[in-house]
Amino acid sequence: MGMTMTQKILAAHAGLDSVVAGQLIEAKLDVVMANDITGPMALPIFREMADKVYDKDKVVLVPDHFTPNKDIKSAENSKSIREFSKEQGLKWYFEQGKSGVEHAILPEAGVVVAGECIIGADSHTCTYGALGAFSTGVGTTDIATGMATGELWFKVPSAMKFVLTGKPGAFVSGKDIIIHIIGKIGVDGALYKSMEFTGDGLKELSMDDRFTMANMAIEAGAKNGIFPVDEKAEDYMKEHSVKEYKIYEADEDAEYDEVIEINLSEVRPTVAFPHLPGNAKTIDEIEAMEPIRIDQVVIGSCTNGRMEDMRKAAAILKDRQVHPDVRVMVIPATQKIYKQCMAEGLADIFVDAGCAVNTPSCGPCMGGHMGVMAAGEKCVSTTNRNFVGRMGHVDSLIYLASPEVAAASAIAGYIANPEKVGDR
Numbered sequence: 001m002g003m004t005m006t007q008k009i010l011a012a013h014a015g016l017d018s019v020v021a022g023q024l025i026e027a028k029l030d031v032v033m034a035n036d037i038t039g040p041m042a043l044p045i046f047r048e049m050a051d052k053v054y055d056k057d058k059v060v061l062v063p064d065h066f067t068p069n070k071d072i073k074s075a076e077n078s079k080s081i082r083e084f085s086k087e088q089g090l091k092w093y094f095e096q097g098k099s100g101v102e103h104a105i106l107p108e109a110g111v112v113v114a115g116e117c118i119i120g121a122d123s124h125t126c127t128y129g130a131l132g133a134f135s136t137g138v139g140t141t142d143i144a145t146g147m148a149t150g151e152l153w154f155k156v157p158s159a160m161k162f163v164l165t166g167k168p169g170a171f172v173s174g175k176d177i178i179i180h181i182i183g184k185i186g187v188d189g190a191l192y193k194s195m196e197f198t199g200d201g202l203k204e205l206s207m208d209d210r211f212t213m214a215n216m217a218i219e220a221g222a223k224n225g226i227f228p229v230d231e232k233a234e235d236y237m238k239e240h241s242v243k244e245y246k247i248y249e250a251d252e253d254a255e256y257d258e259v260i261e262i263n264l265s266e267v268r269p270t271v272a273f274p275h276l277p278g279n280a281k282t283i284d285e286i287e288a289m290e291p292i293r294i295d296q297v298v299i300g301s302c303t304n305g306r307m308e309d310m311r312k313a314a315a316i317l318k319d320r321q322v323h324p325d326v327r328v329m330v331i332p333a334t335q336k337i338y339k340q341c342m343a344e345g346l347a348d349i350f351v352d353a354g355c356a357v358n359t360p361s362c363g364p365c366m367g368g369h370m371g372v373m374a375a376g377e378k379c380v381s382t383t384n385r386n387f388v389g390r391m392g393h394v395d396s397l398i399y400l401a402s403p404e405v406a407a408a409s410a411i412a413g414y415i416a417n418p419e420k421v422g423d424r
Contacts, residue, residue, distance in 0.1 A: 002251025004159040005226050006194040009134040009248050013117040021158035021255070029058070030116035032146040035102055036063035036074065038121030039081040045144035053088050054150035060092040060111060061085050062102040065362045070369035100334030100360035103127040103215060103302035108334055110241025114229045115248055119146050123218045124302055124384060130210035131237060132229035132247060137218065157223040159194040160185075161256040164201030166265035171418045173312070174209030175304055175382065175402040176270045178216045181262065183270070183280025191221035193257060196250065198228060201264045207236045208308035215303045216384050219277040271380075271415060272400035275388045283405065283417045291414035292399070293325070296379040297406050298391075300331030300358075301365045304382035307337050309403040314346040316407035316418055322354035323413030329371050331358045355410075367391045380409045 003011065003018060011019040013027035034042055039061050046053075053059040061081045066074035078096070085093035092111055099105045103124055106112045114132035118125065121143040128135035138152070146152050162181065182189070195217045197210075205213075210227050217225025227233065229247045237245055268282040286292070299305075299313045310332060322328050330350045332338040338360060341347045350357050364371030365383040373379055373392035379399065381391070386398035399415060408421035 001255065002253035004194060004196055004254045004256070005132070005228070005248050005250045006134050006159060006196065006224060007156055008250070009115060009117060010154060010156055019156045021156055023156045024153060025156060026151055026153045027117050029119060029146050029150050029152060031058055031060060031112055031118040032143060033060040033062065033102060033106065033118070033120035033122070033125065034081070034143050035061070035065055035122055036067060036077045036081060037065045038140050038143060040077045042121060042140040042144040042147065043080060043084055045141055046147050049144060050148035053090070053147050056089045057091045058150070059088070059090055059147050060106065061090065062094045062099065062105060063096055064101045064360070065366065066368050067096040067361050068359065097359070098335065100332070100337070101302045101305060101362055104305060104333035104337070107131060107211065107236070108240055108336060110243060113237050113241050113243045113245035114233065115246030119143065119152060124215050126217045126222065126224045127211055127215040127302060129214040129217065129224050129226035130207060131233055132227060134224055134226065136224045155192070157192055157194045158257050159196050159254070160190050161259045162195060162197045163259060163261045164197060164199040164205075164264055165261065166201055166263045167204045168264045168267060171269050171402075171404050172264070172267050173402045173404070174205060174212035177209070177262070177264065177267055178213040179270045179272050179277065179280050179400060180267050182216065182220045182278045183272070185220055185260070187219060187276050187278040188221040190217070192223050195220065195222045195225040197225070201262070202227065202230065204264060206308055207232055208306045211306065212303055216277065219384060269402060269405050269418060271405060272386055274386050274397045274399065277384065277386060277400060286415050287417055292378065293414045294380055294409055295326060295377040296371065296373060297326060297328040297410040298331070298364050298371055298379060298381040298383060299403050299406050300329065300333060300363065301383040302333065302362070303384040304403050305331055305333030305337065307340055309382065310337060310341050310346050311344070313403040313407040314349045316404055316421060317353040317355070317411070318349050320353055320411050322410045325413050326410050328355040328410045329358055329364060330355045331363050332360055334360050364391055380406045380415060382406050
């Protein structure tokens with residue numbers, strides 16, 4: 001019986017010739033990552049297991065959730081992982097001002113590559129599946145175990161296959177595609193399964209599209225999302241990393257619980273309404289409603305804070321003004337992206353339009369700081385979750401969208417069609 005991409009990677013890291021869905025294995029880890037929320041919680045557990053991390057080149061700590069530190073508690077959390085990194089001599093500690101959001105900085109810095117087995121104490125660690133790696137989020141106890149031993153047990157997931165065909169239309173990106181898919185299968189439609197993307201349509205997707213889609217696999221309940229390693233992925237890794245990578249391909253006779261075909265040419269700009277990422281509505285459905293007036297727009301996060309996202313938002317905002325009733329935050333995901341925005345004149349476009357351009361950080365995404373919302377306020381956000389209270393007050397509302405829909409909405413003052421705002 002054949003294996004999926006994910007099953008092949010897990011089998012290799014468990015030292016086995018093959019594995020099957022549901023099998024319990026113990027696999028060796030290539031990267032173990034935590035941030036300024038999860039890292040400090042893992043350290044006391046780690047101390048009970050070991051004095052030294054299993055490999056100082058494979059344990060990664062990134063302060064990004066509450067940085068720049070918003071209060072004393074967040075400052076203490078960052079201090080704890082900063083001191084631990086120095087004590088352990090970690091190669092990869094990404095300090096504020098020198099890095100960015102974890103799921104953007106790890107691929108950019110070349111820490112993660114194809115064929116690896118990666119765990120992170122953050123649910124959106126599945127982002128790295130865009131590079132053809134098995135990558136998944138775990139809890140703090142598992143992170144502590146990984147840091148101490150370099151191994152972790154897994155239940156091998158079954159898989160769903162998403163065959164992508166066709167070419168996306170104008171203003172349709174990876175964000176629209178993944179919201180469309182989650183809307184189709186539901187927020188538990190891939191529960192503890194691997195979402196494996198394939199098909200001729202892949203060639204139409206940029207690496208930034210793929211990072212976005214893999215990032216939000218968890219929003220369908222998936223264990224991980226993963227893409228085949230093609231020329232685009234190899235070019236990305238060769239540009240960003242010096243690590244050796246290994247390409248795994250699914251067997252022809254691999255078993256899938258379900259095969260779903262997605263014609264990308266039929267996907268429209270799509271928005272996830274409160275309070276679930278699967279509450280998907282196309283821009284055409286939205287235009288048939290009464291205008292949904294908004295108070296805030298956020299363009300950034302580990303989902304949509306990459307360079308391509310910045311360029312798409314800037315193309316909409318150029319020579320235009322943010323609606324007087326709307327406040328906009330633009331948050332490039334890394335320092336490199338921030339500098340590129342300045343070099344390309346995008347920072348000027350954002351500021352001239354009336355946006356606040358903030359330092360790389362998770363910021364408003366989880367209601368931590370920089371954009372917490374009051375009761376009754378509505379936000380269009382390029383982040384990945386719109387749960388009750390996610391960005392502040394439990395009576396605030398979050399609409400998840402692409403950078404282009406977000407930028408168009410910022411100008412209009414309500415959820416808007418970028419196809420129409422984009423007309424000059």
